[in-house]
Amino acid sequence: MRQNFRNWPVLLVLFVFSAPLLIMLTFLLVDAFTTKVPGTMVPSGVTLHHFRFLWTDLDNGSWGIWGVTLNTFNFALFTSLAVTAISVTAGYALSRLAFPARGFFLGGLIVLHAFPTVTLIIAIFLILQLLGLYNTLIGVIVVKAALELPFGIWVMKGFYDTVPWEIEMAGVQDGASRFTVWWKLILPQVQPGLMAILIFSFLSGWSEFILPMVLAPGNDAQVLSTYLATMLLDGGTQADFNLFKAVGLFYALPVIIIYLVFQNKLMNIYGGGTKG
Amino acid sequence: MRISIENFTKAFGTTTVIKDMSLEINSGEMLALLGPSGCGKSTTLFAICGIHRMNSGRLLFGERDVTRISSQQRNVGVVFQNYALYPHMNVFDNIAFPLKVRRDTRADIERKVKDIADLVHIGELLHRKPAELSGGQQQRVALARALVREPDILLLDEPLANLDAKLRLEMRSEIRRIQQQTGITAVLVTHDQVEAMSMCDRIAIMDQGKIMQLSSPKEMYEDPSSDFVAGFLGNPPIAFLEGVAAEGGMRLANSEVTLPVPAAINLPDHGAAVRFGIRPEFFQPDNDLKIKGRISFVETQGREELYDVTLENGSVLRSIQSQGGSFKLGDNVNWGIAGDRILAFDAAGNRL
Numbered sequence: 001m002r003q004n005f006r007n008w009p010v011l012l013v014l015f016v017f018s019a020p021l022l023i024m025l026t027f028l029l030v031d032a033f034t035t036k037v038p039g040t041m042v043p044s045g046v047t048l049h050h051f052r053f054l055w056t057d058l059d060n061g062s063w064g065i066w067g068v069t070l071n072t073f074n075f076a077l078f079t080s081l082a083v084t085a086i087s088v089t090a091g092y093a094l095s096r097l098a099f100p101a102r103g104f105f106l107g108g109l110i111v112l113h114a115f116p117t118v119t120l121i122i123a124i125f126l127i128l129q130l131l132g133l134y135n136t137l138i139g140v141i142v143v144k145a146a147l148e149l150p151f152g153i154w155v156m157k158g159f160y161d162t163v164p165w166e167i168e169m170a171g172v173q174d175g176a177s178r179f180t181v182w183w184k185l186i187l188p189q190v191q192p193g194l195m196a197i198l199i200f201s202f203l204s205g206w207s208e209f210i211l212p213m214v215l216a217p218g219n220d221a222q223v224l225s226t227y228l229a230t231m232l233l234d235g236g237t238q239a240d241f242n243l244f245k246a247v248g249l250f251y252a253l254p255v256i257i258i259y260l261v262f263q264n265k266l267m268n269i270y271g272g273g274t275k276g
Numbered sequence: 277m278r279i280s281i282e283n284f285t286k287a288f289g290t291t292t293v294i295k296d297m298s299l300e301i302n303s304g305e306m307l308a309l310l311g312p313s314g315c316g317k318s319t320t321l322f323a324i325c326g327i328h329r330m331n332s333g334r335l336l337f338g339e340r341d342v343t344r345i346s347s348q349q350r351n352v353g354v355v356f357q358n359y360a361l362y363p364h365m366n367v368f369d370n371i372a373f374p375l376k377v378r379r380d381t382r383a384d385i386e387r388k389v390k391d392i393a394d395l396v397h398i399g400e401l402l403h404r405k406p407a408e409l410s411g412g413q414q415q416r417v418a419l420a421r422a423l424v425r426e427p428d429i430l431l432l433d434e435p436l437a438n439l440d441a442k443l444r445l446e447m448r449s450e451i452r453r454i455q456q457q458t459g460i461t462a463v464l465v466t467h468d469q470v471e472a473m474s475m476c477d478r479i480a481i482m483d484q485g486k487i488m489q490l491s492s493p494k495e496m497y498e499d500p501s502s503d504f505v506a507g508f509l510g511n512p513p514i515a516f517l518e519g520v521a522a523e524g525g526m527r528l529a530n531s532e533v534t535l536p537v538p539a540a541i542n543l544p545d546h547g548a549a550v551r552f553g554i555r556p557e558f559f560q561p562d563n564d565l566k567i568k569g570r571i572s573f574v575e576t577q578g579r580e581e582l583y584d585v586t587l588e589n590g591s592v593l594r595s596i597q598s599q600g601g602s603f604k605l606g607d608n609v610n611w612g613i614a615g616d617r618i619l620a621f622d623a624a625g626n627r628l
Contacts, residue, residue: 166360169327172347173354174374175425184373188364 032246050246065227065247072223075141075212076205082145083152083201088194090149091156092182096168112150120147121214128215137221140212144205152197159193160186195265203255224251277338277428277461278303279324284333286319293319294485296333303338306455306462308472310508311482317465320482321431324463325352337428350429353422353460357434359414361406367393367417368402374425392420396454412443419454430455430462436471448475469509473497481505503625506553512582514619515559515593517552526550526620531589535565535613541620541628550628553619556582556596563612569593571607585609 032050034043053065093099094106124143125134133139163186171181187194209225217226228247259266279301286294294316301307309317322328324335326347335343342350362370368389375385393399396416406414415435422430435451436444452475455462466472472479473493480490481504489501493509500506506514517535519526521543525536535552537543543550572592573584583595583603595611603609620628 164358164360166356166358167362169347170354170356170360170362170421171373172327173325173352174377174421175348175351176373176377177348180377185362 028245028249031242032249035242050240050242051250053243053247054250065250068222068224068227071137071221072206072225075137075144075208075223076202078141079144079148079205080198080200080202082141083148084194084198086145086149087152087156087197088187088190090153091158091160091190091193092186094153095157095160109150109154113154115150117147118210121210125215135216135218135221137216140208140216140221143215144208144211145201147211148201148204152201155197156190156193159190163189192265195262199258199262199266203258206255278336279429279461279463280334280336281320281324282334282336284320284323284335285331286316286323286328287331292485297485297487299480299487299490301461301463303461304459305478306452306464306476308464308466308476308479309482310466310469310472310479312508313467315482316485317467317482318433321433321463321465324429325354325431326350351425351427352429352431353425353427354431355415355418355422355433355435357437359406359418359438361414361417361421363406366403366405367398367409370406370417371402371420371424374421378425388424389420392424395423395457396420396450411439412447415439415447416450419451423454423458423460428461430460432462432464434465434467436466436468444471451475470511473509481508500553500619501627503551503553503621503627506619506621510555512556512594512596514553514555515591517554517587517591517593519550519552521546521548521550526552528587528589528591531587533567533588535567535618536615537620538616538618540616541618543620543628544622549623551621551623551625553621554593554613555617555619556594558614558617559585559593559595559611560597560614561601561609561611563614565613565615566610567593567613568608568610571603571605571609574603574605585611 030043033046033048035045035047035049036043057064094102094109128134128139128143131139133142167185167189168181171185172178176184207225208223209229212221212223212226213229216222222230224247228244228251231244231247279299281297281299284294284297284299285292297316297320299320309320311317319328323330326342326345330343333343334341337350362373365373371389371392372385375388380388389402390399393402396419398413398416398420401409401413401417406417409417418435432451436447439447448471451464464472464476476493478490478492479496481488481496483504489496489505491499496505497509500509503516507516517526517528519528519535521527522534523546525534526543527534567587569585569587571583572586573582575582578599580596580598581601583597585593585595587593593613622628
């Protein structure tokens with residue numbers, strides 16, 4: 001088949017723009033596994049020494065990589081579960097039910113969606129202190145989930161909007177309660193959206209940095225992003241950059257795997273749901 | 277089961293769609309709600325099944341007042357215009373859904389689904405998904421799902437609108453057969469007069485939220501109560517002649533021609549406006565009440581030919597004749613109206 005456009009100019013442009021990223025990623029990979037004489041670019045030997053953080057205590061005050069990883073995992077998982085559960089129900093309500101001030105909620109959702117959340121951080125800090133949730137993982141989860149919600153609800157509402165109204169009415173006529181209709185008939189139709197929200201908010205939680213750093217700076221609630229940051233700060237100019245890169249690789253690995261496994265499902269969010 | 281709608285009023289916001297409508301549907305009868313779009317026929321249907329709440333009025337199924345009862349408890353089967361099959365379930369699960377909701381036993385469900393699937397002739401499609409079915413098959417599944425829990429009433433919302441012409445003919449008789457075989461009370465909403473006339477025992481013709489006439493298809497065709505009803509039924513449609521009442525009959529507008537009026541019709545006072553409705557089959561070359569005109573349009577329909585005849589005053593009459601006439605476009609003709617079949621209406625459109 002003859003193509004209307006030649007591919008190579010596009011590929012070239014793409015390559016030029018993504019080259020810096022590629023180079024950085026390559027060096028992340030290479031440096032994590034090799035030793036180098038300072039000042040040179042070519043590695044001098046292969047080593048697993050930089051990954052020592054996996055089996056030894058780095059003695060930097062935190063409670064070890066595995067505890068921090070567990071924290072990160074919990075943080076990402078519970079954030080995404082909360083966001084998904086609430087988005088799936090709230091999106092349905094906004095799409096289907098006529099309740100008071102529905103327009104206000106819809107408008108508010110868009111405003112919050114576009115709102116630079118960092119500006120809220122001092123207020124959130126005060127509220128968490130008041131509630132006694134400052135410096136706890138639960139506190140950060142609550143805040144992160146709340147900030148992720150506008151996006152999740154909006155996407156889910158878009159998915160619900162595409163489900164024909166008649167399917168719901170047919171279910172009601174068949175004798176099913178509104179809840180059964182939602183659970184058995186409507187939810188299966190929006191499952192791609194549900195999966196996308198679940199994965200997206202998990203990834204977003206996994207890579208969150210600002211919120212844990214500001215709201216839970218203590219060691220008990222440390223997550224991988226803050227662990228990395230302290231590693232840099234504590235080391236100062238003496239920081240072990242190869243170690244840093246190894247931890248970074250360890251930190252990025254789940255994200256890469258999740259993307260590879262679920263990339264089709266993630267594309268749904270752009271194809272199926274979002275309207276307006 | 278008998279359905280009675282008493283003084284039904286429905287408004288959406290400030291727009292009143294249906295005002296003070298009453299309608300009685302007999303047990304085992306198939307009734308058509310016929311009308312142009314926006315006349316309130318679907319609103320009436322959705323009020324019967326409980327999707328729309330009535331603003332005022334009462335709805336009775338048999339002796340039971342169901343006005344305030346939820347859709348789930350009304351035991352009404354509905355076939356929606358786009359069938360509303362559940363896309364993630366196969367045909368069996370689609371049909372079984374109402375039974376599963378009711379918590380029937382597994383054996384009961386299997387038996388009932390089998391029976392109903394055989395009735396609508398989809399026995400061999402039970403494992404397929406809706407997306408793998410043709411329009412006619414989806415229609416049958418929707419019917420089966422609506423009928424499987426033996427509802428008191430079956431409602432059909434434009435069930436044939438999404439089918440192609442040939443399938444429409446087939447499903448028309450199929451739906452009628454299934455309705456008669458089950459003896460269920462059915463209400464059909466349609467804007468297609470042929471569908472309404474061919475499928476139903478009685479037709480309620482609606483316009484602007486009111487029932488204009490309620491009678492059997494034959495009666496409605498031959499004895500319409502207003503010019504709206506006369507104009508809505510019949511294909512090719514009826515032709516109207518405008519004129520005024522005069523000595524010895526109706527004088528056509530802009531013309532000296534006076535048509536004599538059959539004795540059965542009481543004309544208003546001289547000078548009052550009247551309309552004559554003349555169906556194409558009653559305007560033929562050998563009828564007695566002759567009128568002059570020119571053939572302005574010829575349409576070949578196969579078995580029959582349809583002629584438009586423009587009269588000297590500019591009005592148009594239609595004539596449908598069996599194939600074989602030697603008339604051509606532009607011919608001057610002097611054809612006749614069957615005087616006793618003229619339908620006369622007053623200025624407000626009411627039958628005289």
